[in-house]
Amino acid sequence: MAEPSIQRKSRRTQAGSRRRAPDRRDATRERLLTAAIDVFGRYGFDATTTRALAEAAGVNLQAIPYHFGGKEGLYIAAADHLAQIISSHVSGRREQIRARIEQADGGLEVAEARQLLVQMMRTMLGLFVSRQSEPWARFILREQMEPTEAFERIYGRVMKPTLEVIGRLVAIILGEEVGSEHVRLRTVTLLGSLVVFRMANAAVLAQLGWESIGPRELDRIHAVVDELVSALGQPGGRA
Structure with a gap:
């Protein structure tokens, strides 16, 4: 037994x-x-x-x-992995906003578009100022300077869909056509105002006299983000 x-x-x-x-x-x-x-x-x-x-x-x-399969395969897989990580941080908010825009079917009010844009920018800012994004930024910055297939993976899975949603909000606020050159320029300029806090972190800290970006500093940045979105499309606030 x-x-x-x-x-x-x-x-x-x-x-x-x-x-x-x-x-x-x-x-x-x-x-x-x-x-x-x-x-x-x-x-x-x-x-x-x-x-x-x-x-x-x-x-x-x-x-x-x-x-x-080798170093090249690992490099491409790392780009896919990075895109997945970043997407896990921003896609929830992004798709929530996309769904709201589509639900409104062209009837989204400018005031609500501003609120949604602030939410999206704050979500991205929280990621950019986090310590975990430091190695991500170095990888992406190299791909920005000399793009390879890895850039196409990251751009296609994260950057492009995020810029599309932000661009739709910017178009509503400006009262312009989605995808127009001016809307796309304003969109990448807004994104650049956030990216600087990661890609030029040392310069930001030196200029502001901060030792790091903690809760207090993040509140200050949030206030400026709100100002940028409020100025968008307003007399004197439009490029």
């Missing part, structure tokens, strides 16, 4: 091992992706070695070809 019991236990143990194995593989893959965003962002694609990536992730060197 004992033998069947042992066999059943063995089968359960084997099944449990099979269930746990993907978790270990996923953890290795996750460590590599996180390390890749940081290391590629610091040193660039050409200067980064697979050994440096493996050491930064704390994994075996063979894990890179096993999971990603």
Whole structure:
């Protein structure tokens, strides 16, 4: 009677091992992706070695070809991973706003458009000033200077849909056609006013005499964001 019991236990143990194995593989893959965003962002694609990536992730060197086929595959996967992370922070608010615009079917009031724009900009600002976005910014900045397929992945999955929603709000506020050159210019200018707090963080802190951006400083920035949106389309506030 004992033998069947042992066999059943063995089968359960084997099944449990099979269930746990993907978790270990996923953890290795996750460590590599996180390390890749940081290391590629610091040193660039050409200067980064697979050994440096493996050491930064704390994994075996063979894990890179096993999971990603090589350094290039890991680089592209890191871009996809980064796009997914950023999207998880902003897509909820973005799609909520998109749904409201579509629900209004062209009848969204300017005052509400301003409120929604402030909400979207504050959501993005919270991400830009967070410490976790530092390695993301380095990776993206390199792709801005010398775009590769990785830029297309990040732009297509995060930047483009976000700019589209902001642009629709800007068009409503300005009373102009969605997609017009002027609306697109105003949209990227608004985004630039937020990006500066990450891409030029050191200059911002030096100029303002801040040691860091904490709750107090973030409140000050929120107030300026509100001013920017309030001035949009107003006499004297329009480019």
